[in-house]
Amino acid sequence: MITITFPDNSIKQFEDIPTGMDVAKSISEGFARNCVAMKINDQFQDLSRPIQSDAAIEFLTVNDDNALEVLRHSAAHVMAEAVLNLYPEAKLTIGPVVEDGFYYDIDMPPISEDDLSKIEAEIQKIIKAKNTFERKVVSKDEALEIFRDNPFKCELINELSDQDISLYRNGAFIDLCRGPHIPHTGMIKGIKLMKISGAYWRADPSREQLQRLYGTAFFDKKKLNQYLHLIEEAKKRDHRKLGTRLDLYSFHDEAPGMAFFHAKGMDMWNALLDYWRQTHRAAGYVETKTPVILNRKLWEKSGHWDNYRENMYTCIIDDEEYAIKPMNCPGGMILFKTRSYSYRDLPLRAGEVGLVHRHELSGALSGLFRVRSFHQDDAHIFMTPDQIESEVLGVLRLSEQIYQKFGLTFHLELSTRPEKSIGTDAQWEQATAGLEKALKTYGQDYIINEGDGAFYGPKIDIHIKDALGRTWQCGTVQLDMALPERFDLTYKGQDNDKHRPIMIHRVIYGSMERFFGILVEHFAGKFPLWLAPVQAVVLPITQDLADHADSVKKDLEAAGIRCEVDHRNETLKKKIREAQINYVPLILTIGEKEKETGTLSVRTLDGKVKMGLSMADFTTPVQRHIKERILDDIVL
RNA sequence: GCCCAUGUAGCUCAGUCGGUAGAGCGCUUCCUUGGUAAGGAAGAGGUUCACCAGUUCGAUUCUGGUCAUGGGCUCCA
Numbered sequence: 001m002i003t004i005t006f007p008d009n010s011i012k013q014f015e016d017i018p019t020g021m022d023v024a025k026s027i028s029e030g031f032a033r034n035c036v037a038m039k040i041n042d043q044f045q046d047l048s049r050p051i052q053s054d055a056a057i058e059f060l061t062v063n064d065d066n067a068l069e070v071l072r073h074s075a076a077h078v079m080a081e082a083v084l085n086l087y088p089e090a091k092l093t094i095g096p097v098v099e100d101g102f103y104y105d106i107d108m109p110p111i112s113e114d115d116l117s118k119i120e121a122e123i124q125k126i127i128k129a130k131n132t133f134e135r136k137v138v139s140k141d142e143a144l145e146i147f148r149d150n151p152f153k154c155e156l157i158n159e160l161s162d163q164d165i166s167l168y169r170n171g172a173f174i175d176l177c178r179g180p181h182i183p184h185t186g187m188i189k190g191i192k193l194m195k196i197s198g199a200y201w202r203a204d205p206s207r208e209q210l211q212r213l214y215g216t217a218f219f220d221k222k223k224l225n226q227y228l229h230l231i232e233e234a235k236k237r238d239h240r241k242l243g244t245r246l247d248l249y250s251f252h253d254e255a256p257g258m259a260f261f262h263a264k265g266m267d268m269w270n271a272l273l274d275y276w277r278q279t280h281r282a283a284g285y286v287e288t289k290t291p292v293i294l295n296r297k298l299w300e301k302s303g304h305w306d307n308y309r310e311n312m313y314t315c316i317i318d319d320e321e322y323a324i325k326p327m328n329c330p331g332g333m334i335l336f337k338t339r340s341y342s343y344r345d346l347p348l349r350a351g352e353v354g355l356v357h358r359h360e361l362s363g364a365l366s367g368l369f370r371v372r373s374f375h376q377d378d379a380h381i382f383m384t385p386d387q388i389e390s391e392v393l394g395v396l397r398l399s400e401q402i403y404q405k406f407g408l409t410f411h412l413e414l415s416t417r418p419e420k421s422i423g424t425d426a427q428w429e430q431a432t433a434g435l436e437k438a439l440k441t442y443g444q445d446y447i448i449n450e451g452d453g454a455f456y457g458p459k460i461d462i463h464i465k466d467a468l469g470r471t472w473q474c475g476t477v478q479l480d481m482a483l484p485e486r487f488d489l490t491y492k493g494q495d496n497d498k499h500r501p502i503m504i505h506r507v508i509y510g511s512m513e514r515f516f517g518i519l520v521e522h523f524a525g526k527f528p529l530w531l532a533p534v535q536a537v538v539l540p541i542t543q544d545l546a547d548h549a550d551s552v553k554k555d556l557e558a559a560g561i562r563c564e565v566d567h568r569n570e571t572l573k574k575k576i577r578e579a580q581i582n583y584v585p586l587i588l589t590i591g592e593k594e595k596e597t598g599t600l601s602v603r604t605l606d607g608k609v610k611m612g613l614s615m616a617d618f619t620t621p622v623q624r625h626i627k628e629r630i631l632d633d634i635v636l
Numbered sequence: 637g638c639c640c641a642u643g644u645a646g647c648u649c650a651g652u653c654g655g656u657a658g659a660g661c662g663c664u665u666c667c668u669u670g671g672u673a674a675g676g677a678a679g680a681g682g683u684u685c686a687c688c689a690g691u692u693c694g695a696u697u698c699u700g701g702u703c704a705u706g707g708g709c710u711c712c713a
Contacts, residue, residue: 094712156713166713176713197708198639209639212708240706244647253686253704361637363709542669569668570675577673591671603672 003054020047021183024059036060036067036187037180044070046135046180062187062219069097074133074170074181075188075217076102081173082122083108083213092175093152093201093210100227101216105199107152108211116193119213123191130186131171135179138165147176152201190224191217234468239520240367246525246582248533249368249516257365257372259513264533267562269516271531273353275405275629276377276509283398285349285379290331292355296321301486302330311358328354329480329505332380333487341491346501347383347391353512354378368517375512381504382489388434389441391504392460392477396442399462399475399508406519406528407631408464410475412444415452415459422455423481431479431502432458456482462508466522474510474518479503526583526605529622530629535562536586536622539575543567548595552588559619560626561586580605585634586622602636610636 002014004023012026020040024032024047038045039058044066051057060067076095079102083090087108095104138146140157143165147153153176157165168177170185182188192215199212218224243249248265251258261269277287293315299305304312304326313324325331332350341348357373364370381391396412403410414435417428435458439446446460453459462475480503483489490498509515519531529535536556540549549565556563566575572589579587587603594601600618601611613636625634 092713096712098711153713160713178713195707196640199709200639202712203709214708251705256704362704363637363639365704366706539672541671544669568663569666571668571670572672573670574674575672580673587672589672593671601671607673609672 002051004051005054005056007056007058017050017052019050020045020057020059023051023057031059031061034061034063036062036064036182037070044180046133047183048132048135068218070180071182071188071219072097072102072217073177073179074185075191075215076104077133077168077170077173077175077177077181078123078126078185078188078191079119079193079213079215080104080106080175081126081171082119084173085122086119087111091150091152094156095175101194101214103212103214105201105210105212107201107208111196111211116196116213120191120193123193126171127185127188127191129171130184132184133179133181134169135181136167136169138167140165143167143176146174187219188217189219190221191215192224192228230468234470234521237468237521237524238367239369239517242520242525243368243517246520246533248520251367255373256362257360257370259368259371259373265516267533268527268531269512272509272512272516272519275530276353276402279398279402280349280351280379283349283394285351287351287353288332288335289352290325290328290335290354292357293317293322293324294331296323298330298334299323302333302483303486304330311360313357313359324357325354326356326358328352328356328376328378329380329483332378333483333489336380336382336489337487341382341501343384343491343493343499346491347381347387349379349381349391351377351379368513368520371511371513374514376507377509377512379504379506381506382484382491382501383504384491384493384499385430385434385502388431388479388502389437392435392438392479393441395475395477395504395506395508396438396460396462402508403462403464403475405629405631406522408466408522410462410464411471412439412442412446413449413461413463414439414446415449415454415461417458418451418453418455420455421453423457427481428458431481435460435477435479454478454480456480464518466518467524468521472514472518474515475508476506476510478505480505528629528631529585529634530626532583532585533562534564534582534584535626536564536588537575537579537584538563538565538588538590539572539579540565540567541572541589541591543569545590545592545595549590552590552600555615556619559623561619561622576603604636605633 002017004012004014006012012023014022020038021032024035035047037060038047039060040051040055060070076097080092080095083106090106090108093105093107095102140160143157144154146167147157156176166177166179167174168179168181194214194216196214197212199210201207201210216224216227218227246264247262248268249259249261252260296305299312308326312326315322315324332352335350353375355373355375360370360372365372383391416432421428439460457479459476459478461473463471463473465471484500484503489501491501493499538549538553540546546567553563553565566579568575576587583605585605589601589603597612600613600615601609602613602618603609618636621636622634
C-alpha cells in the first residue's frame with residue numbers, strides 16, 4: 001500500500017506501486033495529458049518513474065515555468081537525434097536549457113543557417129512518432145562502453161560518481177542525461193531552431209571547436225509564434241537602427257564603443273537630464289562634478305588599481321601616471337574631505353552625472369547597450385548608520401517616481417554578503433538589515449541573491465521591464481563600508497567624537513547611454529511628447545508660405561517647443577507621411593487659410609486633425625503636456 | 637581578447653568567375669502650387685568598393701594582416 005500526499009494535503013492510497021502517470025490518471029485523464037513531470041519529495045522526476053514508497057507529490061503541468069525547462073531539455077534531445085540522423089559522424093557533447101530555449105554543442109563540420117530547415121524537418125518526423133522517453137540507470141563501465149565512440153561523453157561520465165548515471169532513450173536515440181523528460185516527443189508542439197554559432201568544448205579556447213545549435217520550444221504553437229513575433233518586434237526596435245534613422249546618435253571606427261550624439265539625440269539627452277535634475281533637487285540632492293583624469297595614487301588608495309586595473313585607461317602626464325576614471329566614487333571621496341561635517345550635515349546626498357570610461361572587451365561592445373564611455377547618473381549619500389533605512393527607502397521611492405514617467409515597471413533584488421568580503425559581521429548585519437527594512441517598508445516583493453553582494457557591502461538592484469517584457473538592470477543601491485574606511489571619512493557626532501559615515505552608491509538611469517538605448521527600444525522610436533527630439537513639424541502647403549511657416553516655427557520655439565519646418569518642394573501628403581513615420585507628435589500644416597486667419601491646423605499621430613486653433617489654444621495645452629511630462633499622447 | 641560572418645554613395649543593399657561600379661531611398665534643380673500617409677522629370681554624389689601589404693600586365697574582386705560592426709563565447713550530461 002502506497003500513500004500519496006498532494007499539495008493540498010489530501011491523500012490517496014494505491015494497492016500496487018504506481019507510476020507518476022498512474023497517479024495523474026487517477027485524478028483525471030485530461031489532467032494526466034497536461035502533466036509533464038512530477039516532484040517527489042521535492043525532487044523532479046519523470047512521470048514514468050514508479051513511486052516505491054509513501055511520498056508527497058506535486059505535478060508539473062504544461063503551464064508551469066519549470067515544465068518549460070523539462071520540455072526544452074527534451075527538445076534538445078530530439079534536436080540531437082535529428083542531427084545524428086543527418087550527420088552520423090557528429091559527436092554530441094552537452095545540451096542544456098537556457099533562458100529562451102536550449103542549445104546543443106556538437107562536434108561536427110561547420111554547417112550553415114540553411115541546413116537548419118533540414119534538421120527541423122527531421123525533428124518534425126521524430127515529434128510525429130511520439131517516442132516515449134525511457135530512463136535507464138547504468139554503471140559507469142556500462143556507460144563508458146555505450147559511449148565509447150564519444151570522447152566528450154566519456155570525459156563527462158568519468159567525472160560522475162558511480163551512483164547516478166542515467167541514460168534516456170527515445171526511439172533509437174540514447175543520451176546521457178540527468179532528466180527528467182516529458183512523457184513523449186509529441187508534447188513538443190512548437191519548436192524552432194534559431195541560430196548556429198561556434199563554441200569551445202568546456203568554454204576553453206584551447207580545446208575542440210564545436211558547433212552550437214540554438215533552438216527554442218513550447219508546449220503549443222501559439223506560444224512559439226508569440227515568441228518569434230517578439231523577436232521580430234525587437235529587431236524592428238533595434239536602437240542601433242532607429243538611432244540612425246531618427247538621426248539621434250552614431251558610432252565610428254575612430255572611437256569604438258563611444259557614441260556620437262547628434263543634435264536630436266542631445267535634445268533628448270538634455271530632456272532626460274533636466275528631468276533627473278528636477279527630481280533629484282526636489283529629493284534633497286546637490287549636484288557635484290569631479291575630474292575625469294585622476295592620479296594613480298588615488299586609484300591605489302581606493303583599491304581600483306589592484307582590483308579594476310585591466311578595465312582602466314591610463315596615461316602619463318608630466319612623468320606622473322594617471323587613470324581615466326571608471327567610477328566616480330574616488331573623486332567623490334576627495335570632495336567629501338574638502339571640509340568637516342557635523343552629524344547635522346548628514347545625510348549628504350551628492351549627485352554627479354559623471355563621464356566614466358571602462359575598457360570593455362572589444363567583442364562585448366554593442367550599440368549603446370555596452371560601451372566603453374558613458375555617463376552614470378551617480379550619487380553618493382553619506383550618512384549615519386541609523387539613516388540607512390530611510391535613505392535607501394528614499395532612493396527606492398525616487399527610482400519609482402522616475403521610472404514611472406516612462407511607463408516602466410520594475411522588480412527588486414537584494415544581494416547579501418559574499419564569501420570574500422571586508423568588514424565585520426556586525427557591520428554587515430546592520431547594513432543588510434537596513435536594506436531589508438527599507439525593502440519591507442517600501443512594500444514591494446523582492447528576490448534575494450544570497451552571497452551576490454559586492455565585497456564592500458550589500459546592495460539592491462532594480463530591474464526595469466520594457467514594453468516587450470524584457471528586463472534590464474538599471475538602478476542599483478549599494479552600501480559601501482570600505483571606501484569611508486580607506487579614505488578615513490569622518491563626521492563629528494553629537495558626542496563630540498569622530499564617527500565613520502556609511503556611504504551609498506546609487507544610480508537610477510544607470511548608464512545614461514544604455515538607458516537611452518533602452519528607451520529607444522521601449523518606445524520603438526515613438527517617444528512621449530516631452531522626450532521627442534522634434535516635438536512639432538511645420539509643413540507649408542505651397543512654397544510661397546515658407547516665410548509664414550518660419551514665423552510660426554519661431555513662435556513655437558519661443559514657447560519652448562522643439563520644432564522644424566519641412567521646406568522641401570514636396571506634396572503635403574508626402575511631408576505628412578514622413579513626419580508620421582518619424583513619429584513627430586505634432587504636425588502643423590500651413591495653408592492660405594492659416595496664414596490669413598493666423599490659426600493653426602494640427603494633426604496628431606492618431607491621424608486626427610484639429611483646425612482653426614489659435615497660437616495660445618495650441619501652445620497652452622502642449623506646454624502643459626511637456627512640463628508635466630505626460631506619457632500618453634496629447635489630445636487637443 | 638577568442639570563434640564565425642560582414643564591411644561597396646548620407647541610408648538600405650545589388651554586382652564584378654580579376655579588366656578601375658549600380659539600384660532604391662535621401663540630396664540638388666526644374667515642372668507641378670498641391671489641404672492631410674509616397675506627384676513627375678533631370679542631375680549631382682564613390683579621393684573607386686574599411687585600411688595596409690602581397691600575388692598579377694592589371695585587385696573592389698584572390699591571399700595575408702589590421703581595424704570596425706554583427707552573432708556567439710556565463711548559464712555544465
